[in-house]
Amino acid sequence: MTAPSATASPPGGSAAASQVIAALQHALAAEQAASYGYGVVGAHLPQGSALQATAATDWITHMRLRDRLSALISARGTQPVPAAVAYQLPAPVQSSGEAQTLAALLEDGVAQAYLGLVALPEKGLRSFGAQQVRAAALRAEAWRGSTQAFPGLPDSSLRRS
C-alpha cells in the first residue's frame, strides 16, 4: 500500500484544498466510529475465540488508519475533528451474531467514506482511498460471509436502466 504524501497544498487556500480536507475529515470520522464500534464488537464475541482475535486485529488497523488520517489533516494545516465520546450504533448488539453484523456495517461505512478520497484528483490520496475501500470490503466479506456488488457506493449513485 502506498502512503499518500504528507506534503500539503497551502492551508486555507482554494476550494480544491477545502474538498481534500472535507474528504479526509469524513474518512477520519468513519475511522473513529469504527475504532469505537470494534470495542463493542470485541466485547460481544466469545472470549479468547478466533473471532475475537480477528476483531482485535481489525480494531488496531482502524486505530492506525485513524492516526494516519489525523496526520494527513494536520500536515495540511487543519485541526483533525475530535472523536465523539460515544456513537449511535447502526444496529443493536447483544449476541455474537449481532456483533459480526455490526463489524460488517462498520466496514461498509469506512468503505463509503474512503470513496470520498477516490473522487479527489490528487493521485496519492486517490490511490490510498481505493486501497482502503478494497481492504474494508475484504474485512466486511470476512465478517458477513458474502460479497457486495458495489462496496461503499450508495444505491442512489448507481444508474438503473
Next chain:
Amino acid sequence: MADGVAARMARGPSRRVVLAASSASLPLLLAACKGVQALGSPPPPAADVSTLRAAISAEEVMVARYAAALSYLRTSLPPKGTAADILSVSDIEAVQSEHGEHLAQLKSRLVEPPGSRPTPSPTPSVQVTGSLSDVLSMLEQAEQAASDRLLSQLGVLPGSLAQLFASIAASEATHVPLLTAAGRGR
C-alpha cells in the same frame, strides 16, 4: 494609409492575398470534392473513454468466463453432486450475478456520440477444464488480476468514474476469499 487600403479594395485582392486564400482554401475544396473521408480520421478517444471501454471488454470476458465455468461444472459434476459441490456452484452463480451488475454499470457510463453505431463486441470464448478445485482456482486468479487492473487505471478517470472502478475493484477482490471458502466447502 486608409486611402491606400481603400484603393486596393477597389482594385480587387492583391496577388499576395489571393495566394494566401488559395492555399488556405485548398484543403476545404479538396474535402468538398472527396467527401467526409478527406476531413481525416476522427481524433482518438480521450484516455478515460479508452479506459472505460477496456474495462467493459474485460468485464464481458469475466462474465463469459463464469458462464463457461458454470456450464462446464453443470455437465461435468456427477448427477448427485455432494452438498459442498452444490454450494460451490451456487456461490459461483452469486458471483456471476455481481459481474453482470458491474458490466451494466460500466456500460451505463459510456456515452456514445449521437448517430454512432457502437460495434457489438463478439462474445468472448473461454475454455474451462479440470476439477471443481481447478475451476475455482482459475476464477480466483482472474478476480485478483481484474481487481488489480482496475485499481491501476484510476489515474486517468474523472472522480465519479474512479469511484465506480474502485468499488468494482473492491468487489472483485472479495470474490477471491469467497471462492476459496467455496472450494473448502465452507
